[in-house]
């Protein structure tokens with residue numbers, strides 16, 4: 258099938274490569290010139306395991322091309338995927354849907370009457386209906402085939418998730434649209450991946466609901482961690498024990514410095530804002546607390562540092578990790594960077610290390626001190642905070658670490674081999690445990 262993928266960030270670039278791998282002819286459309294140049298030269302423009310390798314293969318196949326805007330080649334595209342960003346609006350909890358409106362406006366002059374437009378971005382429920390009406394006006398077509406097909410990929414395993422998702426969800430208002438989506442995903446459907454058809458609103462809400470549930474699960478265990486910290490209990494052991502109940506499950510149930518990234522924080526806020534607009538704000542008012550619990554976990558790190566070091570003024574603290582999760586260079590709403598900012602705000606200096614994400618940090622937050630060499634990063638610091646659970650940090654032999662002026666490490670992700678670090682002379686403090694000095 259001839260398709261276009263509009264917006265080539267973390268979601269769109271991965272989706273374009275995945276669709277080409279399925280055998281489709283894909284035109285990727287992205288207005289930022291540097292992104293187009295990078296993609297044409299075989300680099301996605303961000304770190305995602307295996308993506309650049311597959312991008313190079315698909316470029317060489319000739320099925321995948323990139324351009325900065327629509328042209329005549331869009332006129333016979335059968336399916337357009339919209340993958341533009343929906344970030345949090347400045348000064349509001351709501352999502353900024355302006356990129357969707359401009360993507361629709363740019364597409365309209367080239368949209369064939371029977372072509373299907375599939376939104377993949379995460380949107381407030383009701384957005385698709387508005388976009389559909391807009392497309393009708395802009396094109397003058399009597400029917401527009403707009404579907405919502407939310408994406409569930411996880412950064413770090415994005416390509417694999419795009420090619421083998423748990424489920425495909427398609428909100429469609431007519432049979433033709435549904436058939437085109439079935440056709441594009443035929444190899445996945447043949448593999449047994451469930452293809453769930455809903456109305457537009459349900460499909461939009463599926464994604465917001467899934468992210469609200471995941472955020473709730475993390476904040477739930479972090480709330481238990483707050484109780485564990487003052488009661489002598491251990492939140493990691495608690496999570497392990499309750500996770501055996503199949504109704505609870507042990508995934509996404511690890512206490513630590515909380516969730517971040519370009520999706521969960523802004524998606525729960527957008528859901529609260531949309532529910533409020535719809536007059537049912539109370540239904541998800543609890544998400545405010547989910548957000549607060551998440552933010553409090555970063556404060557807990559500062560409390561522990563202050564308890565151990567006294568005043569933080571003039572101290573140096575190494576923050577291990579900048580990306581919001583391992584195997585990604587995404588620093589949007591990263592708990593690790595939030596901790597670095599809090600350390601600096603307390604009068605200390607954060608030194609940030611990350612195996613992959615530092616160029617993004619230097620670009621977006623030039624005020625932060627960064628160090629690329631892991632062993633050098635330890636030299637002269639008063640304490641260390643593990644904030645992102647990269648394998649490099651889990652595997653780091655503490656016996657090879659030298660030059661730390663004060664051997665204190667706070668395990669913000671509960672992943673370190675505590676006795677190994679203790680044997681190397683470190684005091685190890687973890688979140689979700691009572692600290693006894």
Ligand SMILES: NC(=O)c1ccc[n+]([C@@H]2O[C@H](COP(=O)([O-])OP(=O)(O)OC[C@H]3O[C@@H](n4cnc5c(N)ncnc54)[C@H](O)[C@@H]3O)[C@@H](O)[C@H]2O)c1
Nearest residue numbers: 263264265266267268341342343356359360378379408412
């Ligand atoms: N990143 C993820 O893991 C993930 C997972 C599932 C869903 N999502 C959702 O997917 C959407 C995109 O997220 P992302 O992380 O890829 O964002 P991103 O910011 O990395 O990418 C968005 C891209 O769209 C481009 N763009 C903006 N306006 C455009 C226009 N008019 N035409 C063409 N391109 C345009 C931007 O330049 C950018 O490259 C969001 O709604 C997000 O919530 C993201």
